[in-house]
Structure formats: structure tokens, C-alpha cells
Amino acid sequence: MAKKRANGEGSIRQRRGGRWEGRLTYIDLNTGLRERVSVYGSSWREARDKMLEVQGRVLAGGPARDSTLTVAEWCRQWIAVSLRASSRRASTRDLYESLLRLHVMTSSLGKVRLDRLRPSHVEMWLIELRGETSITSSPPQEVPRKALSEASVIRCFQVLQVAIDGAVREGLLAANPVRKVKAPTLPRREVRYPSTSEVEATLAVLRGTRFYELFALLATTGMRKGEATGLRWADVDFEDRAVTVRGTLTRTSEGLRVTEVKTYASRRRLHPTEDVMNLLRAAQRRRDVERLLAGELWEEHDLVFATEQGRPLEPRTVLRVFQTAARDAGLQDATVHALRHTAATTMLEGGTHLKAVSQILGHAGTQITSDLYTHMSEETARRALDVLGRMLGVIESSETVPTAPVSRRSAGGAKSASAHERWTRGLSADTAANVDGRCWSDHMRGRC
Structure with a gap:
């Protein structure tokens, strides 16, 4: 007697013309309704394999068949x-x-x-x-x-x-x-970031322009460009010498808008130097004058850094101004974001704790700060290797090879002398006497 098939097991039959059809009934998890699907093959085995594939998809919670949408x-x-x-x-x-x-x-x-x-x-x-x-x-x-x-x-x-x-x-x-598919990746390449002297030279070129205060704030706080251009006067506290990063200037389908920062760590309170705060006070006085001159053309966005009519600064304009000033200062291929890298490296080389630098930059953790935003300057690299050389007692090399082996354990060279005796043991007196210090030195190096 044939065994009765279980529910959901499906059935296979041969159709007219010789093709095989497998039928399977299942419950659609999205609708809760009973559905039926048919698969076809040129042989019983092919129809069975296709039906088993459908069963596996249904049991895994997937669709019996993929959608025909493009x-x-x-x-x-x-x-x-x-x-x-x-x-x-x-x-x-x-x-x-x-x-x-x-x-x-x-x-x-x-x-x-x-x-x-x-x-x-x-x-x-x-x-x-x-x-x-x-x-x-x-x-x-x-x-x-x-x-x-x-x-x-x-x-x-x-x-x-x-x-x-x-x-x-x-x-x-x-x-x-x-x-x-293996995801495409960008090849890692060494990028040079400006030194503090190069940043100082670039700021000197910008001094006297309406962009000087913006780049001075970026260079001395490590803020992102969008965070600085999206800074509002309501976020500036002159009494406590602080600025609060709450938003960032981004481009949307509606134009330039100040939106919330991406992460909780990006929302932070910074304390610029008194000189930078004085620059912000000067920018505020200039804003008051420009608002009077603009009259009805003024657009109130409460932005610290804006155009003469109060509108947000175009990010491309900010980049172009900085790159022009950097080239005049002798710095090629500079970006505004490079100021952030320089700020992080300078703070760490100055002894600031990694955790503090990470919080100032608005990172979620110190790993990002350590991996991406810290770069050892050439001067620091030189000092580090100079210290290593002095600690190891390395002095200028000499072309003269010593004529006698120097012992590591005693100034008298007793150990080396006994080793020399063992090496020449078995030689005639005349031959042993002709073994000089250079040959001994070469032997110890494996060259003799």
C-alpha cells in the first residue's frame, strides 16, 4: 500500500507531451492564505529538485518564487x-x-x-x-x-x-x-596633511577677509566644515567661552539647510581660545552692519558665517577660497578637511589624551581618532629616531676593522681569546700565528 503524502509535501505528475509537473501547497506568511505553486521539468528528477528548492525557500521564510518586477x-x-x-x-x-x-x-x-x-x-x-x-x-x-x-x-x-x-x-x-559580489574598495594611499606652520601661513593669507574667522575656528577646534558653516549665534556662549555643535549645513532637495548632526557624539560643547572668541565678536559686529546695509534683502538664518545678505555660505565657495589661499601660501592640493587632521595630530603630539581629542572631534570612539585622524609629523618622526639612536648608543661608523675581537662580557677579552684558541687548535704554530684579527672578525661573521 502506497504511503500517504504529508501536508505540504507536494506531488509530481507527468503531463501530456512528456513534461513533468511538481505541485506544492503552502501558507503565505504575508497574507496567511493558502497558495499553490507549480514547477516544471523535462524529467521527474528535475521537477522534484525544483519542488524541493521551493520547499526550502518556504521553510526558510522566503517567497516561493522571486518577484518578476524589474x-x-x-x-x-x-x-x-x-x-x-x-x-x-x-x-x-x-x-x-x-x-x-x-x-x-x-x-x-x-x-x-x-x-x-x-x-x-x-x-x-x-x-x-x-x-x-x-x-x-x-x-x-x-x-x-x-x-x-x-x-x-x-x-x-x-x-x-x-x-x-x-x-x-x-x-x-x-x-x-x-x-x-565583492564590494569595491578604494586603495589606501598616503595623504600628506599640512603642518602647523603651513596652516599658519594659509591663515595669514586669509587675514583681513570675511572668511578668516571661519578658517581660524576650523583650524583651532578641529570642527567639520559643515558644523562650522552651520553654527548659529544661539550656539555661541561668549560668557562661558564656548560654542555648542548641534547641526551641520547640508545640501538637500530644498537647498542648503542646517540639519541635526548624525550621531550623539557629534553633538558637543567646545571651548575655543579667547583670541578666537574675539574673532567671533568681530564677526558679530560685521553681521549687524551688513544686516542694516542689506535692508529688505537680508535673510535671517542666525548663522555665524553667512553671505552679505545672511544666506548660508556655498560649500564650493568655502573650498575654493581655502584652496586659493593655500596655493598662495605654497601649499598644493589642500582641502578644508585637512585642517581637521592637522588639529588632531597637533593636539596628540602636544600631549593631549586620545580620549579628549576624540571627544573634541566628535568621534564615537577613540579607534576612529587613532586610525584615521592622527598623522605623525616629519619633525616628530626625526626626534623619535634621534632618541632611539641615542638610547642604543649608536655613533658614527668607522671604516677600520678591529685587529682583535672585542669581548661582550669582559674588557680583557678572555672569552674571545679562548674562542680564538679553540678556532686555531690543531693548526701548526706558524699557521696559527698568521691568523690575523681581520680573518678572525670575518670568521665570526661567517665570511671566513
């Missing part, structure tokens, strides 16, 4: 719902949407169905982003395409991975093929 269709849905509902900052949401629309939905990858998405599709898409080829038809054809920088390629890859993770969460995919 990558572009899913990205459009993810942007409209999941991305908009997320707690990400407005600037981050705008960036994710822009990357998906420009580099995923309009690419060949965007036309691939989710149920047919493979790691090889993602790898070919990465090749497209790098400008090496563009797959527009089958067979593939190479079409000229503007290449993205490796940093942009990495951002696109990360956003695609997050979006497809959403498809897995929604039950449209059993697994994320993007996660099976």
Missing part, C-alpha cells in the same frame, strides 16, 4: 515608500534617490527582473559605471560611457545593496545577489 520598478517603489519612511537625514535620502535614478534605474541593470538577477549582472553594471563598457543589447556591445570615480562607484554599490535588501525584506527575493 530592478528599476522595485527601486522606484522603494524610493516612494521605504526610503521616504526611513529615519535617514534629508540629504542622505536625496543622495540615495539621485544615485538610484541616475546610475541604476537608467542602466542595463534596471531592466533585469528580480527573479533573474544574478551576481554577474551586478558585476557587469560595475564595469559600466567605471566607463569600460555599456551593455545595451544581446550580444553585449561596448558603448562609450562617462566613467565615475571609484568613490562614486562604491556609493552606488552600497545604495543598490540597501535597496535590494528591501526587496528581500518584503518577500520579493529569497536572497540578495548584490551581497554575493
Whole structure:
């Protein structure tokens, strides 16, 4: 008597024409309804293998079948719902949407169905982003395409991975093929950051401009550019000689806006020097004059650093001003963020505790400060090796090789003399007498 099949085990039958069909009934976890799925194969074994695959997906909590939505269709849905509902900052949401629309939905990858998405599709898409080829038809054809920088390629890859993770969460995919692709990385390269004298020279060039106070604050506190340009007068306490970092100036779809800092550690209270606070007082007096001169053109944002009409400073303008001043000071390829690295290194070399430097910079932990934002200056490196040389007693070398071995244990050389005797033991008196100190020295070094 045939054994009765258990619930959910499924059945296999041969159809007219010779093909085999496997049927499986299961409960959809999203709807709670009973669903049925059929798989087909040219043989009983092939139909059984496909049915077992479906059973495994269902038991693992995944969908019986992957969705037939294209990558572009899913990205459009993810942007409209999941991305908009997320707690990400407005600037981050705008960036994710822009990357998906420009580099995923309009690419060949965007036309691939989710149920047919493979790691090889993602790898070919990465090749497209790098400008090496563009797959527009089958067979593939190479079409000229503007290449993205490796940093942009990495951002696109990360956003695609997050979006497809959403498809897995929604039950449209059993697994994320993007996660099976090795993530692109930026090669580590040695970057030179300005010394304190170079920063001082750059500030000297900026002295007398409306940007001097901004860069003086950045150089002496290690603040991020967005934190300084987003600083409000309400966050400046002249009595306690303090500024509180609460927000950062970022670009959103609505323009430049001051948004909350990313992490709890980034929200901090700093105490600039009295000279810097005096510079801020001068900036406040200039703000009052400019507000009177601007009249109705004035826009009140309560920003410490703003244009003549009170509007937020354009980040590209801030960068251009700093790079121009740095070149005039003899510093090439400088960035505003380099001031932050110099500040961290200078504080640590001055004896400030790593934990204190980490808190001043607004890091979540000291590991970030230690790994990314500390760089030993050339002068410190020289001093360190000078100290090591003196401690080891290293003096100028001499071309003269000693004619007799020098003992390490006694000034009289008794141990070395006995070793010399053992080495020449068995030689004739004339031969032993001809063994000089140089040959002995070479023997001890393994060269004789």
C-alpha cells in the first residue's frame, strides 16, 4: 500500500507531451492564505529538485518564487515608500534617490527582473559605471560611457545593496545577489596633511577677509566644515567661552539647510581660545552692519558665517577660497578637511589624551581618532629616531676593522681569546700565528 503524502509535501505528475509537473501547497506568511505553486521539468528528477528548492525557500521564510518586477520598478517603489519612511537625514535620502535614478534605474541593470538577477549582472553594471563598457543589447556591445570615480562607484554599490535588501525584506527575493559580489574598495594611499606652520601661513593669507574667522575656528577646534558653516549665534556662549555643535549645513532637495548632526557624539560643547572668541565678536559686529546695509534683502538664518545678505555660505565657495589661499601660501592640493587632521595630530603630539581629542572631534570612539585622524609629523618622526639612536648608543661608523675581537662580557677579552684558541687548535704554530684579527672578525661573521 502506497504511503500517504504529508501536508505540504507536494506531488509530481507527468503531463501530456512528456513534461513533468511538481505541485506544492503552502501558507503565505504575508497574507496567511493558502497558495499553490507549480514547477516544471523535462524529467521527474528535475521537477522534484525544483519542488524541493521551493520547499526550502518556504521553510526558510522566503517567497516561493522571486518577484518578476524589474530592478528599476522595485527601486522606484522603494524610493516612494521605504526610503521616504526611513529615519535617514534629508540629504542622505536625496543622495540615495539621485544615485538610484541616475546610475541604476537608467542602466542595463534596471531592466533585469528580480527573479533573474544574478551576481554577474551586478558585476557587469560595475564595469559600466567605471566607463569600460555599456551593455545595451544581446550580444553585449561596448558603448562609450562617462566613467565615475571609484568613490562614486562604491556609493552606488552600497545604495543598490540597501535597496535590494528591501526587496528581500518584503518577500520579493529569497536572497540578495548584490551581497554575493565583492564590494569595491578604494586603495589606501598616503595623504600628506599640512603642518602647523603651513596652516599658519594659509591663515595669514586669509587675514583681513570675511572668511578668516571661519578658517581660524576650523583650524583651532578641529570642527567639520559643515558644523562650522552651520553654527548659529544661539550656539555661541561668549560668557562661558564656548560654542555648542548641534547641526551641520547640508545640501538637500530644498537647498542648503542646517540639519541635526548624525550621531550623539557629534553633538558637543567646545571651548575655543579667547583670541578666537574675539574673532567671533568681530564677526558679530560685521553681521549687524551688513544686516542694516542689506535692508529688505537680508535673510535671517542666525548663522555665524553667512553671505552679505545672511544666506548660508556655498560649500564650493568655502573650498575654493581655502584652496586659493593655500596655493598662495605654497601649499598644493589642500582641502578644508585637512585642517581637521592637522588639529588632531597637533593636539596628540602636544600631549593631549586620545580620549579628549576624540571627544573634541566628535568621534564615537577613540579607534576612529587613532586610525584615521592622527598623522605623525616629519619633525616628530626625526626626534623619535634621534632618541632611539641615542638610547642604543649608536655613533658614527668607522671604516677600520678591529685587529682583535672585542669581548661582550669582559674588557680583557678572555672569552674571545679562548674562542680564538679553540678556532686555531690543531693548526701548526706558524699557521696559527698568521691568523690575523681581520680573518678572525670575518670568521665570526661567517665570511671566513
